[in-house]
Amino acid sequence: MLSRLRDIVGDQHVLTDPDQTAGYLTDWTGRFTGVASAVVRPRTTAEVAAVMSLCAAECVPVCVQGGNTGLVGGSIPPSGPDVGAERGAAGPLLLSTTRMTDIGEVDTIGRCVGVQAGVTVEAVDAAAAAAGLAFGVDLAARASATAGGVVATNAGGIRMIRHGNTRAQILGIEAVLADGRILRRWSSLVKDNVGYDLPGLLAGSEGTLAVITGVLFRLVPALRETIVAVAGFDWVSDAIALIGTATDRGLTVEAAEIMTEAGVDLVHSHGHRRPLATPAPYLVLVEVSGTGDVEQAVVDLLAAAGIADAVLEPGPARALWSIRESHTESIARSTATPVVKLDVSVPIRALPQAFDDLSALAADDARPCRPILFGHVGDGNIHVNLLDVAEDDTRALTEKVFAIVTAHGGSISAEHGIGRAKTDWTHLGRSDVDLAVMRSVKDTFDPNGLLNPGVIFG
Ligand code: FAD
Numbered sequence: 349m350l351s352r353l354r355d356i357v358g359d360q361h362v363l364t365d366p367d368q369t370a371g372y373l374t375d376w377t378g379r380f381t382g383v384a385s386a387v388v389r390p391r392t393t394a395e396v397a398a399v400m401s402l403c404a405a406e407c408v409p410v411c412v413q414g415g416n417t418g419l420v421g422g423s424i425p426p427s428g429p430d431v432g433a434e435r436g437a438a439g440p441l442l443l444s445t446t447r448m449t450d451i452g453e454v455d456t457i458g459r460c461v462g463v464q465a466g467v468t469v470e471a472v473d474a475a476a477a478a479a480g481l482a483f484g485v486d487l488a489a490r491a492s493a494t495a496g497g498v499v500a501t502n503a504g505g506i507r508m509i510r511h512g513n514t515r516a517q518i519l520g521i522e523a524v525l526a527d528g529r530i531l532r533r534w535s536s537l538v539k540d541n542v543g544y545d546l547p548g549l550l551a552g553s554e555g556t557l558a559v560i561t562g563v564l565f566r567l568v569p570a571l572r573e574t575i576v577a578v579a580g581f582d583w584v585s586d587a588i589a590l591i592g593t594a595t596d597r598g599l600t601v602e603a604a605e606i607m608t609e610a611g612v613d614l615v616h617s618h619g620h621r622r623p624l625a626t627p628a629p630y631l632v633l634v635e636v637s638g639t640g641d642v643e644q645a646v647v648d649l650l651a652a653a654g655i656a657d658a659v660l661e662p663g664p665a666r667a668l669w670s671i672r673e674s675h676t677e678s679i680a681r682s683t684a685t686p687v688v689k690l691d692v693s694v695p696i697r698a699l700p701q702a703f704d705d706l707s708a709l710a711a712d713d714a715r716p717c718r719p720i721l722f723g724h725v726g727d728g729n730i731h732v733n734l735l736d737v738a739e740d741d742t743r744a745l746t747e748k749v750f751a752i753v754t755a756h757g758g759s760i761s762a763e764h765g766i767g768r769a770k771t772d773w774t775h776l777g778r779s780d781v782d783l784a785v786m787r788s789v790k791d792t793f794d795p796n797g798l799l800n801p802g803v804i805f806g
C-alpha cells in the first residue's frame with residue numbers, strides 16, 4: 349500500500365516517521381490526537397483520485413485535513429489503532445491538502461476565482477484584493493484555514509453578517525468521491541438550477557462525503573472605508589439594538605462581535621490593550637461603512653444609544669480587532685484543563701437571556717468552571733468556552749450548555765460543525781427523519797464508510 353502511494357505522490361509525500369506526522373495528528377486545541385498509517389500529501393486532483401481509488405480497492409479509511417484549525421476534532425483521525433482493521437486495513441490514511449495551493453486568475457467580470465483546496469483564506473483574499481475585490485469569508489485563523497476546510501465546515505466568521513456563510517460564496521466545486529471518481533461543477537453562472545445543489549451539499553460535509561480538491565468562489569466588493577468602534581454595554585439587548593439602529597440609519601454593518609469583561613481581562617493579561625477606560629459587562633465591536641461622514645454617523649449612533657465610553661478607529665483597526673481575535677489563543681493558554689469549547693447559536697431575540705443563563709454556569713459550586721463567552725452577536729452565535737473544568741464534569745457541563753441552547757430554540761453547532769466532539773448530541777438539532785435522510789446521503793456518497801469515519805455520525 350505504502351509503495352503504491354509513493355508511486356502516486358512521490359516518496360517524500362508519504363510520511364510515516366512519527367516526528368513528521370505528529371503535527372498532523374493533533375488538533376489545534378490539543379484535545380484530539382489520532383492514529384494514521386501514513387500522512388499522504390497529493391499535489392493534484394489526479395493524484396487525489398488515484399489515492400482514493402487505491403483506498404477504495406483496499407478498503408482503507410481516509411481522513412481529510414486542510415489547515416488543521418478546526419475546533420471540533422474533525423480534521424484528526426480516530427485515536428483507536430483498529431479503525432479499518434475489521435476490513436483488513438492497517439488504519440486510516442490522513443490526506444493533507446497542504447500542497448494543493450494553486451490560485452487561478454481572478455475573473456473580474458464574473459467576480460470569481462478558482463483555487464485548489466489547500467489555498468489559505470488569507471491567500472484567496474490577497475488574490476481578490478489584487479484585482480480590487482475581496483473574499484466574503486474571513487476569520488482569525490485566516491493564515492492557515494484553507495479553501496477546502498472552510499467549505500467542508502461551512503465556516504461563518506466575522507463577515508458572515510455581511511456576506512453570508514461559506515456556502516453562500518461557492519459558485520463551483522471539484523471533489524474526488526470515495527471511489528476515486530471526480531465530480532466537477534465549475535461555472536461562474538450565478539443562476540443554474542439543473543437539479544440538486546451538490547456544491548451546497550458538500551459545504552458543511554466535514555470530509556464525510558468527498559475530498560474537495562478545488563473551489564470556484566464568488567468574490568465581493570472590496571471593503572470600503574470603515575469605522576471600527578468598541579463600546580461598553582450593561583445589557584446584551586442594548587448591543588443588539590445598536591446594530592439594528594445602525595442599519596436603520598443607512599450604515600452597512602460589516603461586522604458585529606461581542607465580548608465580555610472577563611474575556612477582555614483575559615486577553616489583556618496576554619498583552620493586549622484594554623479598549624475602554626470604564627469596565628463594562630459587555631463590549632461590542634462593530635465595523636461599519638456607509639456614505640458621507642461615517643465617523644460622525646457612528647458618533648451620533650453611539651450618542652443616541654446613550655453610550656458613555658467607546659473607542660473609534662478607522663478600519664482595518666487591527667489593534668482593536670486583535671482584542672476580539674485573540675480570545676481563542678488566550679483561552680488555550682489560560683485553562684488548567686482542556687477547554688470545554690462549545691460553539692452554539694440562538695435566535696437573536698433569545699441572546700440576552702442565553703448570555704445570562706450561560707454566565708450563571710460560573711455560580712454552580714458543584715461543577716466549578718470559568719466561562720468566557722464571546723461571539724458573532726449579529727448572527728446569534730455565542731462561543732462558549734468553559735475553562736478549568738474537572739475532567740469528570742466535562743460531559744455534565746456540556747449537557748447543561750446544550751440544554752440552555754435547545755430551550756431557547758438554538759443550535760448546538762453554529763459554525764464549527766459536529767466533528768468528533770459533538771456526535772453524541774446531533775439528535776438535539778435534527779429529527780429522526782432528518783438524521784435518516786442525512787445517513788442515506790452519506791451512504792450514497794460513501795457506501796463503504798471510508799471517508800472520515802466517526803465524524804458527524806459517531
Ligand atoms: P481542517 O481543520 O483541516 O478541517 C476541518 C474539517 O474540514 C475536517 O472535518 C476535515 O476533514 C474537513 N476538510 C478539510 N479540508 C477538506 C477538503 N479539502 N475536503 C473535504 N473535507 C475537508 N471557524 C468559523 O467558522 N468561524 C470563525 O470565526 C473561526 N475562527 C477561528 C479562529 C481560530 C483562532 C481558530 C484556531 C479556528 C477558528 N475557526 C473558525 C475554526 C476553523 O478555522 C474553521 O473550521 C476552518 O474552516 C477550518 O479550516 P481548515 O482548513 O483548518 O480545516
Ligand code: 2HG
Binds near residue numbers: 488673690691724731
Ligand atoms: C472565533 O469566532 C472562532 O473567534 C473561535 O470561531 C471560537 O475559540 C472559539 O470558541
Ligand code: ZN
Binds near residue numbers: 724763
Ligand atoms: Zn466564530
